[in-house]
Amino acid sequence: MxxxxxxxxxxxxxxxxxxxxxxxxxxxxxxxxxxxxxxxxxxxxxxxxxxxxxxxxxxxxxxxxxxxxxxxxxxxxxxxxxxxxxxxxxxxxxxxxxxxxxxxxxxxxxxxxxxxxxxxxxxxxxxxxxxxxxxxxxxxxxxxxxxxxxxxxxxxxxxxxxxxxxxxxxxxxxxxxxxxxxxxxxxxxxxxxxxxxTHSESSIRDNLLKIFRNAQGRVFFTTFSSNVDRFKQVFDIARECGRKIVLEGAALDRNVNIAADLGYVELPKDLMVDLKTAKKMDPDKICYIITGCQGETNSTLYRVVSGERKDLSVKEGDLFVISARVIPGNEKNLINLVNMIYKAGGSVVDIGKNRIHVxxxxxxxxxxxxxxxxxxxxxxxxxxxxxxxxxxxxxxxxxxxxxxxxxxxxxxxxxxxxxxxxxxxxxxxxxxxxxxxxxxxxxxDEESVRERKHLSRDGVVTVVVQKNTDGSFELPPVVETAGFTPEEKSIQKLKDFLAEHMPELMNDNDYDSTVIKEGLRRLTKRFFKKTLDRRPLVVPVVLEK
CATH class of the missing domain: 3.60.15.10 (Ribonuclease Z/Hydroxyacylglutathione hydrolase-like)
Structure with a gap:
């Protein structure tokens, strides 16, 4: 077989x-x-x-x-x-x-x-x-x-x-x-x-314990939301250091509670507190476990650091422990977050000097x-x-x-x-x-993704022409841009260019708006490529009275 x-x-x-x-x-x-x-x-x-x-x-x-x-x-x-x-x-x-x-x-x-x-x-x-x-x-x-x-x-x-x-x-x-x-x-x-x-998962415990013991303010800990074994160690360390735990992040909360229900980790009631209770506690008595170790814009870490969260933000003396490797492509996201943390008065554990991830x-x-x-x-x-x-x-x-x-x-x-x-x-x-x-x-699909990349790189140009009842067109057309702002003289040159070449698209005996639109698109692309070295997405619009 x-x-x-x-x-x-x-x-x-x-x-x-x-x-x-x-x-x-x-x-x-x-x-x-x-x-x-x-x-x-x-x-x-x-x-x-x-x-x-x-x-x-x-x-x-x-x-x-x-x-x-x-x-x-x-x-x-x-x-x-x-x-x-x-x-x-x-x-x-x-x-x-x-x-x-x-x-x-x-x-x-x-x-x-x-x-x-x-x-x-x-x-x-x-x-x-x-x-x-x-x-x-x-x-x-x-x-x-x-x-x-x-x-x-x-x-x-x-x-x-x-x-x-x-x-x-x-x-x-x-x-x-x-x-x-x-x-x-x-x-x-x-x-x-x-x-x-590769080092054992248990080998990082002593380093994490030392970091928690030396922290003077709040500790924010983040790793991948499914890394239950890492959370298990942090729970034990927090208890040993006299800190309570707050879980913040939907995926994190889901995975930890699933693991607890199945017996993979313990969630002692005396260790876990909610956000409202934590805000009343001394800073050195609390640890927030949050999502966002890759700097994802929809994560708790990003929202806390960027100021999007009104109920939880970075304060002077906060310590952030990012216990994860950086997935290629996410480096800039995390560097930006680290800079924002320091500007707000917090600090970040240097993963290069402290083994806090394996x-x-x-x-x-x-x-x-x-x-x-x-x-x-x-x-x-x-x-x-x-x-x-x-x-x-x-x-x-x-x-x-x-x-x-x-x-x-x-x-x-x-x-x-x-x-x-x-x-x-x-x-x-x-x-x-x-x-x-x-x-x-x-x-x-892949074509739509390419179009999104196109939009993000070169922007959009909308060209609007109006067809009159007698079959003529009002010239020059209306031009609007999004995603970039050309100089006014460039816009005027484009209008003049289109007004000059629009007659090439006309056929009074056989008017076809599809042909007009495609011609407008082609002419506009030609202009931007030659004069501004841009390739924007062109949206032609033909209005009829």
């Missing part, structure tokens, strides 16, 4: 993870996540994989299998489930987060909770959930088997022997796969550039260990940008157990088909991206 792996997202970028494993009769989806948009996507909150290929194989789909609860792996699942009624399988925390998303959208999901090392049968596939350590509990590598093929889909992981939550990493789970024979290892490449080992992803030595544990025939780097994928391929050249040709570099849209443990074919499937604007929940 042949088995193919189709990459719909997550290879060539950080985020938007979505993979399809498929035989002639069955198909399963692994993850369906979002990629957070940066300033290159004006007005866009996040990007998700397109579902064109899913539509083609919907008759074969047997379920969605979730590796863990981070947004770049589950954030688009609710959108997918609006179109396809599929069972979802995953850990309790991951599916707890999904269930909350479903309730918020009035869209109940069929959720199937799994236990560590449990095997689920889905059509031609047997899928075993093998626990790995990461920065969120209930993270799994998926051992996917069908006749003549087996793969370990190891998305986000690191080898942590002292995790804050869950059990330590168990090598025996993975050496057992080598004994059975493993066709392919799909493995997280995010930290492929980093030498050595990655949840494997570094080079852990990647090598996983390859050694599993001894796959093929290694397929995933979950990374080209620099990460290529670095991993180069790094694994030194391992004697692998032929360099068996480290496969792929990209979104690639499909690998395996037969009898070998690659029978590599081809392409349909892939695209869907851009989400949360204000109104718009789904936007």
């Amino acid at each position: 042949s088995c193919s792996i189709s990459i719909l997202g997550g290879v060539g970028e950080i985020g938007m993870n979505m993979y399809v494993y498929e035989t002639d009769k069955s198909a399963v989806i692994v993850d369906c996540g979002v990629m957070f948009a940066d300033n290159n996507f004006p007005g866009i909150d996040y990007v998700i994989p397109g579902f064109d290929y899913i539509e083609k194989i919907k008759h074969k789909l047997r379920g969605i299998f979730i590796t863990h609860g981070h947004e770049d792996h589950v954030g688009a699942v609710p959108i997918l489930l609006r179109k396809y009624n599929l069972p979802v399988f995953g850990g309790r925390l991951s599916l707890g987060i999904l269930a909350a998303k479903g309730r918020a959208r009035h869209c109940p999901f069929e959720l199937n909770f799994v236990d560590p090392r449990q095997t689920v049968r889905a059509g031609d596939f047997s899928i075993t959930f093998l626990p790995v350590t990461h920065s969120i509990s209930d993270t799994y590598a998926l051992h996917i088997e069908t006749e003549g093929f087996s793969a370990l889909h190891c998305s986000d992981f690191k080898i942590d022997q002292t995790p804050v939550g869950g059990e330590p990493f168990r090598p025996a789970d993975f050496t057992a796969l080598a004994e059975k024979g493993l066709t392919a290892l799909l493995i997280d490449s995010t930290n492929a550039e980093r030498e050595g080992f 990655s949840g992803h494997a570094s080079q030595e852990e990647i090598k260990l996983m390859v050694n544990f599993t001894r796959p025939k093929f290694v397929i780097p995933i979950h990374g940008e080209p620099v990460h994928l290529i670095t991993m391929k180069r790094m694994l050249k030194s391992m004697s157990i692998l032929d360099n040709d068996n480290v496969l570099l792929i990209e979104d849209g690639d499909r690998l088909t395996f037969e009898n443990g070998e690659i029978a074919k590599k081809d392409r499937v349909e892939t695209d991206k869907i851009y989400i604007d949360l204000r109104g929940h718009f789904a936007i």
Whole structure:
């Protein structure tokens, strides 16, 4: 039996993870996540994989299998489930987060909770959930088997022997796969550039404790809203330092309460206070845990620092602890926020001098260990940008157990088909991206995004001409601009230019407003390109009396 792996997202970028494993009769989806948009996507909150290929194989789909609860792996699942009624399988925390998303959208999901090392049968596939350590509990590598093929889909992981939550990493789970024979290892490449080992989550506790003890005023702590293990440490530290906790941020409040309901974290009533109570307390007795570690404009951190929040703002002596790595593209956002914090009298812990964050992803030595544990025939780097994928391929050249040709570099849209443990074919499937604007929940195509970029860069010009009852046009036309303000003499030159060339567009015997509009658009673009080196969006309007 042949088995193919189709990459719909997550290879060539950080985020938007979505993979399809498929035989002639069955198909399963692994993850369906979002990629957070940066300033290159004006007005866009996040990007998700397109579902064109899913539509083609919907008759074969047997379920969605979730590796863990981070947004770049589950954030688009609710959108997918609006179109396809599929069972979802995953850990309790991951599916707890999904269930909350479903309730918020009035869209109940069929959720199937799994236990560590449990095997689920889905059509031609047997899928075993093998626990790995990461920065969120209930993270799994998926051992996917069908006749003549087996793969370990190891998305986000690191080898942590002292995790804050869950059990330590168990090598025996993975050496057992080598004994059975493993066709392919799909493995997280995010930290492929980093030498050595990734530090344990528990290793930052002492540094955080020291920072909290030395803080004289209020402490504002932020990390990714799904980093429950980090919050668990902060709760313990706050109690030890005599500080109460305020949770601020919808996603944060949701995730922490889900984790508490499922027993992953404790929320003692004597530790938690509301905002109204906190404002009456001494500054050195309170810690605000807030969202916005990437400087997102809709986050609590941004709204507090920018002054948008009237009930909570930066004061002299406040200390901000940003316990997260900066996702590429967000650097300017955070630098601006840090400057605003200092101008308002606060300060920010220097993450370069204080270890207040550790990655949840494997570094080079852990990647090598996983390859050694599993001894796959093929290694397929995933979950990374080209620099990460290529670095991993180069790094694994030194391992004697692998032929360099068996480290496969792929990209979104690639499909690998395996037969009898070998690659029978590599081809392409349909892939695209869907851009989400949360204000109104718009789904936007790529053409509309290009138009938004065009608008943000070069602005808009509206040209209005009026057609009289006798068939003539009132000249010169009315010209208005938005997004930029040309000099008045430039506007006058444009009017004169259009008045001069408008007769070329006229045909009294066969008037066509569409032809007139297109001509106005073409003439206006020509003028701005030649005289001002701009390419604005041109909106022609023809009015008739």
